[in-house]
Amino acid sequence: MKNAPHLLAAVAALLLLAACEDLFQPNKPAGPPDEAYDVVEAREHAGETGAWVQGYIVGIATGSKKYVFGAPYTKNTNLILGLTDTTTVRENCLAVQLPSGQLRDDLNLMDHPDLTGREIYIQGDLVDAYYGIPGLKSPRAYWMHAGSSPE
Numbered sequence: 001m002k003n004a005p006h007l008l009a010a011v012a013a014l015l016l017l018a019a020c021e022d023l024f025q026p027n028k029p030a031g032p033p034d035e036a037y038d039v040v041e042a043r044e045h046a047g048e049t050g051a052w053v054q055g056y057i058v059g060i061a062t063g064s065k066k067y068v069f070g071a072p073y074t075k076n077t078n079l080i081l082g083l084t085d086t087t088t089v090r091e092n093c094l095a096v097q098l099p100s101g102q103l104r105d106d107l108n109l110m111d112h113p114d115l116t117g118r119e120i121y122i123q124g125d126l127v128d129a130y131y132g133i134p135g136l137k138s139p140r141a142y143w144m145h146a147g148s149s150p151e
Contacts, residue, residue, distance in 0.1 A: 032121045032143050039083045039094045042126055043134040049125045053094065053136055055081030057107075057115050061095050061131035071116070076108035078131060085117040095135035096122060103139050120144050 036052035037045060045051060059069040059080040067080055069088045076098065083092040098104040109115060124139035 033123070036121050039081050039087075040092060042094055042136065045126050046128040046134060047126065050123060050140070051126050051136075052121055052123045053081065053126075054119070054121050055083065055094060056085040056087065057109070057118050057120055058082035058085065058087050058093065059116070060109055063131070065090075065132035067093070067131075071109070071113040073109040073113060076104060076110040079107060079109065081120070081122075081136075085119070090133050093133055095130040095133050096124070096139065097130060097135065097137040098139070103142065107142065118144055 032054070033052040036054040039053065039055040042051065042053040042055075057079055059067055059082075060073050060075050061067050061078050061080060062075055067088075067090065068074070069080070078098055079096040081094045081096055082088070087093060098108055105111075107115065107120075120142055121144075122136060122139050122142040124136040127135050127137050129135065130137060
């Protein structure tokens with residue numbers, strides 16, 4: 001019984017680690033969200049915060065109303081999501097901000113051009129305009145099918 005305090009401390013530490021597991025990978029939920037807007041629906045919900053959007057990574061914006069839909073990619077600060085994996089029509093696209101940090105490191109097409117065409121779910125705040133089209137800013141989390149994320 002004299003080891004009880006040590007055992008209790010060990011159990012408490014394990015419980016704390018289990019509770020904090022999401023803190024170590026806050027940008028990678030275990031699976032896709034149950035409800036997400038597709039790109040076209042997301043364009044109609046500007047002003048909504050914490051929204052999940054499902055789309056396909058199709059390119060980047062290089063300036064207002066200037067988009068690149070194939071490598072080489074010259075910016076790492078944003079993505080363009082399309083309704084399908086081959087979308088190039090801007091009415092079917094959504095611009096996504098990639099602020100510095102883990103999301104940019106994981107998702108930017110300069111470093112990961114192989115992500116082009118991949119389906120993604122991303123959560124953030126929907127805005128009227130970002131790079132000349134509706135967009136998603138302040139992304140908080142994302143999810144891609146296994147094998148879709150950079151190693």
